[in-house]
Amino acid sequence: MRKFLKKIIRNSRSQEDGIFFDKLCKILGFKPLNIIFYTKAFTHRSTNKLDKTGNPFNYERLEFLGDAMLGSVIAAHLYNEVPTGDEGYLTKMRSKIVSREHLNELGRDLNLIQFIESKANPLHFGENIHGNIFEAFIGAIYLDRGYSYCEKFIHNKVIDSYVDIPKLEGKVISYKSLVIEWCQKEKKQFFFDVFDDTGVEDQKYFGVKLIIDQKIIGKGRATSKKKAEEKAAKRAYFALQEKIDKK
Amino acid sequence: MRKFLKKIIRNSRSQEDGIFFDKLCKILGFKPLNIIFYTKAFTHRSTNKLDKTGNPFNYERLEFLGDAMLGSVIAAHLYNEVPTGDEGYLTKMRSKIVSREHLNELGRDLNLIQFIESKANPLHFGENIHGNIFEAFIGAIYLDRGYSYCEKFIHNKVIDSYVDIPKLEGKVISYKSLVIEWCQKEKKQFFFDVFDDTGVEDQKYFGVKLIIDQKIIGKGRATSKKKAEEKAAKRAYFALQEKIDKK
Incomplete structure (x- = not known):
């Protein structure tokens, strides 16, 4: 009914x-x-x-x-x-x-x-x-x-x-640059892979993977490629944090 | 248990x-x-x-x-x-x-x-x-x-x-004076009766009735006699509002 x-x-x-x-x-x-x-x-x-x-x-x-x-x-x-x-x-x-x-x-x-x-x-x-x-x-x-x-x-x-507290505090400007810097120092191969690119015009959506030494370390989705990369990098940063912070 | x-x-x-x-x-x-x-x-x-x-x-x-x-x-x-x-x-x-x-x-x-x-x-x-x-x-x-x-x-x-919106808007300064003024104009007998006076020092509590022509029109309770009177008058005002506003 x-x-x-x-x-x-x-x-x-x-x-x-x-x-x-x-x-x-x-x-x-x-x-x-x-x-x-x-x-x-x-x-x-x-x-x-x-x-x-x-x-x-x-x-x-x-x-x-x-x-x-x-x-x-x-x-x-x-x-x-x-x-x-x-x-x-x-x-x-x-x-x-x-x-x-x-x-x-x-x-x-x-x-x-x-x-x-x-x-x-x-x-x-x-x-x-x-x-x-x-x-x-x-x-x-x-x-x-x-x-x-x-x-x-x-x-x-x-x-x-x-809401990314360290970023808002001005301690981290960009997770992407932090992770790239670390990869370069450590001589690791890395690249961003766009695995999703949907929607039209005003409603575009991107999915990006960050791959380091052939492994997916972080994924991100957002309304622009740049933002999706930053999200993927942020997740990668937290996954690798202990290693990165040691340097 | x-x-x-x-x-x-x-x-x-x-x-x-x-x-x-x-x-x-x-x-x-x-x-x-x-x-x-x-x-x-x-x-x-x-x-x-x-x-x-x-x-x-x-x-x-x-x-x-x-x-x-x-x-x-x-x-x-x-x-x-x-x-x-x-x-x-x-x-x-x-x-x-x-x-x-x-x-x-x-x-x-x-x-x-x-x-x-x-x-x-x-x-x-x-x-x-x-x-x-x-x-x-x-x-x-x-x-x-x-x-x-x-x-x-x-x-x-x-x-x-x-939170008394008309008062905050500055339209009504005191309900007590509004009601008293009306009673005087209308030749009505009125008085405030303290029916409760409890607590000691910092925790005093007062209960006040506003009686107009032998009828209880409003009651109020507060931490001072003055505030309790104002509360009682406010309630009386809303009870009498139509009559008062006509004047």
Whole structure:
């Protein structure tokens, strides 16, 4: 019965909504319960839309909410991850992670701009729109599924992929150069192998392996070849850390 | 068996810990699972304590965590409560609520300073210690019981008792004067009746009724007579709002 109802609901949804829903599921990693929050997160003020009660229907208030959720999830992560860091250190690291530049990168990598509904000229959006809708998207997740889903999403999409504490501390600029340097010193053969290159235009995806002396030492996936190489190198670095640090 | 074990655990705890535990339960409104977080929240850096891993054991890092949790819970509350407020409004209101002055008041009213462990002269603490340990206390709740308990505590102790949006907007300075003014205009008899006056010194508690024309219109409880009167007047104001606003 439930399946049957679901089918009806599914079929009655317009095709466009269906595509939006499916794309959302892929990015979120779970099914949204109430799609209206996400629609709001991608509605630009230039549409002049209002909700049922006559209040503006756009993503600006959701940015405020998402920013707050990001702040507390990142705070808890840093608190647990860096037990040696004092209050000043934690505050500084958090602002690096939630910097405008970083949020823009996150929004751009998820290609959230594909969903935007606007009457303004997209050329006039400016860089910050990526970060703004990323924050609004987080706010929508909170309203749709609560704090725990919001937390999981931020862990999967922000922390695991982007928060690299030694790098943020400025101790490591690039894992790729660290690993290459070590290979050269140790006279080891190495190369990066692109094993996956999928998607089109805005949604490209790359998979890269780092092979050292004929063995796969690290793999990485990202939206650019450069980023995928850096991820593979980072994993290789941690696998080889003891050997590298001895040098 | 569980009861029996609990009894043993309870009895084996030193008397002092037992008192701390009981007082905590009263303030928290639930039983803490791991008391160590709360002990940390009340340990001043002057004790020079270290944890098992050699890191400083004091409340300073917990302040960072508590501040972030307060920020997100208050953000979500404002988002839901004031659907007409734009991003700038929400940001401004949040900073009023989590202002240093306000946090100090919250910490002082809960008398958290009674738990402090310090080697410094308490006279040198300054006003901000109340707000600081209040934030650390919120951080401890998060670590002990997670976001949902933290959220409930902030709703009970911060939002319900202190967050008065019209007042924060500067639209209402005092509900007491609003209600008194109305009673005088309407030639109604009114008086505040203190029906509860308990606790000693730092932990005084007052209960006040506002009686208008022989009827109890509002009740309030707080740590001072003045605050309890204001609470009672606020409730009376909302009960009478339609009548008052007509004038």
